[in-house]
Amino acid sequence: MKILEKSFFLALASAVLMLLFALPASASLGGDVASVHQDQAHVKGTLKTTSAKAFTVHEINASAKTVIKEYVSADGKVFAITWHSQFIPNMQQLLGSYYQQFADAAATQREGHYSHRPLNIQQPGLVFQNGGHMRSYYGRAYVPAMVPQGVSKDDIR
Amino acid sequence: MKRITMRSFLTLIVVGALGFLAACGGGGTPVGVPPPPPPGQNAAAITVDGGPVGGYVNGAFVNVQVCQPGTSTCQTIDHVLVDTGSSGLRLLASQVTTITLPVLSDSSGNTLNNCVNFLDGSVLWGNVAQADIKMAGEVASATSIQLIANPAPGTYSIPVGCTGMNEDSQQTLGTNGILGVGPEAFDCGASCDNTSTPPPVYYLCSTGTGCVLTTVSCGASCNDIQPNAQVTNPVFNFSGDNNGVIVELPAVTGTAATLSGNLIFGIGTQSNNALPSNTAVLQLDSNDNFSTVFSGETLPMSFIDSGSNGYFFPNGVESGFAGNNIPICASPNDSFYCPATLTPFSATNQSGSTSSPINFSIDNTDNLFALNPNNFVFTDLAGPLGPGGPCNSTNTMSCSFDWGLPFFYGRSVFTAIDGGTAINGATPPFVAY
Numbered sequence: 001m002k003i004l005e006k007s008f009f010l011a012l013a014s015a016v017l018m019l020l021f022a023l024p025a026s027a028s029l030g031g032d033v034a035s036v037h038q039d040q041a042h043v044k045g046t047l048k049t050t051s052a053k054a055f056t057v058h059e060i061n062a063s064a065k066t067v068i069k070e071y072v073s074a075d076g077k078v079f080a081i082t083w084h085s086q087f088i089p090n091m092q093q094l095l096g097s098y099y100q101q102f103a104d105a106a107a108t109q110r111e112g113h114y115s116h117r118p119l120n121i122q123q124p125g126l127v128f129q130n131g132g133h134m135r136s137y138y139g140r141a142y143v144p145a146m147v148p149q150g151v152s153k154d155d156i157r
Numbered sequence: 158m159k160r161i162t163m164r165s166f167l168t169l170i171v172v173g174a175l176g177f178l179a180a181c182g183g184g185g186t187p188v189g190v191p192p193p194p195p196p197g198q199n200a201a202a203i204t205v206d207g208g209p210v211g212g213y214v215n216g217a218f219v220n221v222q223v224c225q226p227g228t229s230t231c232q233t234i235d236h237v238l239v240d241t242g243s244s245g246l247r248l249l250a251s252q253v254t255t256i257t258l259p260v261l262s263d264s265s266g267n268t269l270n271n272c273v274n275f276l277d278g279s280v281l282w283g284n285v286a287q288a289d290i291k292m293a294g295e296v297a298s299a300t301s302i303q304l305i306a307n308p309a310p311g312t313y314s315i316p317v318g319c320t321g322m323n324e325d326s327q328q329t330l331g332t333n334g335i336l337g338v339g340p341e342a343f344d345c346g347a348s349c350d351n352t353s354t355p356p357p358v359y360y361l362c363s364t365g366t367g368c369v370l371t372t373v374s375c376g377a378s379c380n381d382i383q384p385n386a387q388v389t390n391p392v393f394n395f396s397g398d399n400n401g402v403i404v405e406l407p408a409v410t411g412t413a414a415t416l417s418g419n420l421i422f423g424i425g426t427q428s429n430n431a432l433p434s435n436t437a438v439l440q441l442d443s444n445d446n447f448s449t450v451f452s453g454e455t456l457p458m459s460f461i462d463s464g465s466n467g468y469f470f471p472n473g474v475e476s477g478f479a480g481n482n483i484p485i486c487a488s489p490n491d492s493f494y495c496p497a498t499l500t501p502f503s504a505t506n507q508s509g510s511t512s513s514p515i516n517f518s519i520d521n522t523d524n525l526f527a528l529n530p531n532n533f534v535f536t537d538l539a540g541p542l543g544p545g546g547p548c549n550s551t552n553t554m555s556c557s558f559d560w561g562l563p564f565f566y567g568r569s570v571f572t573a574i575d576g577g578t579a580i581n582g583a584t585p586p587f588v589a590y
Binding site for chain 1: 208210212213214215216238240242243244273274275276277278279317318319320321322329330331332337339341344345346348352354355356357358444445446458460462464465466467469472485488489490491492493526540541542543544551552553554557559561
């Protein structure tokens, strides 16, 4: 193959987008309703809100088949988040103050044996589950103590 | 299958950072492994062992030779993980020590960087470079790859949109790289090309201004007149045998120290890669999934993934999901199952007119690891995927069965790349076995 010259080209289809990174990363899981809007702005998504049982679901739709649902209790706190996307969303943004707990638990699982597999973190203060493959990821995170009474873990979907 | 066009307004420059990186360890030679099969034009040897630093379970590894484009200046990287669940070659920059691969950049000198997440919460970050990739007798010329952790950490901050456990070394990744030979040609595709809101996958970076999101062409496949520059499944860029791969591994009862097999390039292109008529062909949907029926539940987001190191499926302990109440192990093995004894299961893979029953067994992971500290092959390794509960249109958290590497033991598993022409009447993307 005589494509030596051809290799020296890079195509970038359109201009660069800087807006996303002007936004501060702020708490979402465990945060208040305002944090939902910050998450929405972060992924440049559209927002739809529905109420059910003892909570409100704020659904953010964005590019790359991204659907993020944030579950807000009656007292205005985000107690759970779910995601579906071609790519795993920014967990630091979504998990907020719970990010370090997630990172520490994930790192602990790596000790002993290397592997690449779905992540399942079951701690008293944080449940985090992620699965799928490149271009088809999904998962959820919630704080058990913040789940409103009468709401099942199965409602977090 | 070449789709390169010459027109471009952005040029690539060589960033010579790699040549200055210190050699950091090296791949060891596996102990006690039978000799690999004779090399062929389209067959590369697979070894399942503990990886370059040991301790990797159910990891299928190959050697990959990368060359400076258009030259015979090459280096062979050992212990690159064969991953049918992703697309594109990703190598630890710390292992690419004797050659300098040209990094892609724009006309202002901003380098192109790639961020990819994996299902375990890990993230790989690094420059996009181009290499001629050689395996067996095949060559993928001037193909975009990811150089993991290049440039050196601290040159500029990893953007906030690229989060997860940063795996930037042998010690954290457990391999020297990942060879994504999944059912897609590109790691991102049109989602990173024809859009005003690109996902957090590609960034242009400079030491002055940091990193900003960018789109990247995936070429004619994405109706873009610019040439493809995305990290690309090397098989797609081969001049022949470029429509998919077969992963062949022998059957194992229980556990073994190591295993040898083949990564065969092409499907139906040579005498050694025919798709037999009695093969179960599972056509993939737009998310590259098929259905698995398990415990009375239909799981429509199921997939076969050599880069997952066990069987992973919905757990019933938390939700009372019927038929599956296998206990999850205590930390640190809490991504795996720990039934009291070896337990048989069955499931059925479905797509179109194909219905393929599969039998498998699950053992106690704590015991497997404790009793076999020197083994890296575990046929009966499994763990939870999602929380369980019914899978339906409003609950898609528990809709996957992830058939990892143990599924490959004793099978020839075909992965056909999206966009290719039909093979024996089966239209890619599909998986078959």
